[in-house]
Amino acid sequence: MAENEKAVQAKKEKKTDKTAKPGFFARVGKWLRDMKSELKKVQWPTRKQTINNTLIVIACVIVVGVCIGLFDLVAQQAIGLLLGG
Numbered sequence: 001m002a003e004n005e006k007a008v009q010a011k012k013e014k015k016t017d018k019t020a021k022p023g024f025f026a027r028v029g030k031w032l033r034d035m036k037s038e039l040k041k042v043q044w045p046t047r048k049q050t051i052n053n054t055l056i057v058i059a060c061v062i063v064v065g066v067c068i069g070l071f072d073l074v075a076q077q078a079i080g081l082l083l084g085g
Contacts (some may be wrong), residue, residue, distance in 0.1 A: 022030070045053070
C-alpha cells in the first residue's frame with residue numbers, strides 16, 4: 001500500500017507543478033515583452049553606415065566572383081590542354 005500512496009502523492013505533485021507553469025499565451029506575451037526590451041538596447045546603425053556597409057559587401061562579392069571566374073577559366077584551359085582538346 002505504501003507504494004500506491006507514493007504514486008498518488010507523486011501524481012498530485014505533478015499536477016501542482018502543471019498549475020504553477022504559466023499558460024501558453026502568458027509565456028508568449030512575456031517573450032514578446034522581453035524581446036522588445038532587448039531591441040531597445042540595440043545600437044542600430046545610421047543610414048550612412050548601412051549604405052557604406054552594403055557597398056563594401058557588394059564590392060567584396062564582385063571581387064570574389066571575378067577571382068572564382070578567373071580560376072574557373074584557368075582550370076578549364078588547363079583541363080583542355082591535358083585532355084588534348
